[in-house]
Amino acid sequence: MAWDWDKLQEQRKKASGGDAGPPPNVNEIFEKFKSFKGFKGRIPGGTTLIILVILLFYLGSTSVYTVAVDEVGIVQRFGKYVRMTQPGLSFKLPNGIEKVSKVKVRYVFKEEFGFRTVEANVRSRYAASAPYEGESLMLTGDLNVAVVPWIVQFRINDPYNYLFKVRNVRNTLRDLSESTMRLVVGDRSINEVISKREEIANQAQELLQKELDEAETGIKVVTIEMKKTNVPETVQPSFNEVNQAVQEKERMIYEAREEYNKVIPAAKGDAEKTIRAAEGYALDRVNRSQGDATRFEAMYDEYDKARDVTRRRLYLEAMQEIVPKMGEKYIVDAEQKNFLPLLNLGRPQGGSKP
Secondary structure, three states: OHHHHHHHHHHHHHHHOOOOOOOOOHHHHHHHHHHOOOOOOOOOOHHHHHHHHHHHHHHHHHHEEEEOOOEEEEEEEOOEEEEEEOOEEEEOOOOOOEEEEEEEOOOOEEEEEOOOEEEOOOOOEEOOOHHHHHHHEEEOOOOOEEEOOEEEEEEEOOHHHHHHOOOOHHHHHHHHHHHHHHHHHOOOOHHHHHHOHHHHHHHHHHHHHHHHHHHOOOEEEEEEEEOOOEOOHHHHHHHHHHHHHHHHHHHHHHHHHHHHHHHHHHHHHHHHHHHHHHHHHHHHHHHHHHHHHHHHHHHHHHHHHOHHHHHHHHHHHHHHHHHHHOOOOEOOOOOOOOOOOOOEOOOOOOOOOO
16 A cells, blocks of 8 residues: 555645655554554554545545535436435435536526627626627628627526437527527518617527427526627628618608698698588579579469569569669650650759750
């Protein structure tokens, strides 16, 4: 056993970088053990005792473990899943027989796409996006190219599936997240991708969770956060010009609609007014005509009853209306040979015509 002690001292010497001193004599150690009262004559050989102590220390150190409050322990016996342990102090068989894997089930993990966080604090710093631009470079539904960075936050809700059902779960999550986001963005126009980030994130989260459940990854997506979406820098000037043209178009459309809303209602009001006036005039003329016709029919009925009297009355009424409008009037007897005025009805009283 002396060579084991020498080897241990050499390792300790290499680790400390200096001379650890000469190793203790094994026989001296055994003599100290034998000097203890009650153990004389019953202490096994020195090699056996050291092996026993090392074995007991190994069994004790590998059979006790602690699970944190945000974790669960997954115990495997010869590689096969046996049980799940809750937070606290737990026991298991020594290493080589049982193995425990601790999984954080309450911690929120995140995966970043299109960028990487260098330092997370109040004012986070991010790594340059150029090396990761391929993750966020996508083709939209209207055949435009957009840079769409996003973050997926998730928790582990099924530790068994997370450890044993899928190999390299994080890579699987990244692949499914990227394919899902490309699918959602591919159905949208560039303007929708820029202006409707929350709607896209919700749809992508729903589709991603469905894919993760089908793959039995044991992951629950907490949220998908869309970062600022834009177009690549090489096409940014052209894109700005297009946006300005679209805004100018929208402005002209709004102005035309405003003018339309001013002119058309006024024209409709005038037309309605003219129609109502025409209808009123037509109704008045019809009513007047019906009244005149009724009055004429009544006069005709009276005339038919006494034609001579009615004819004379009509004549007198007509003359009563006409004569006052005439100037000088002379009444001439048809039997006279000369014009002899008998009555000058048009001369003013008190005066004489020369």
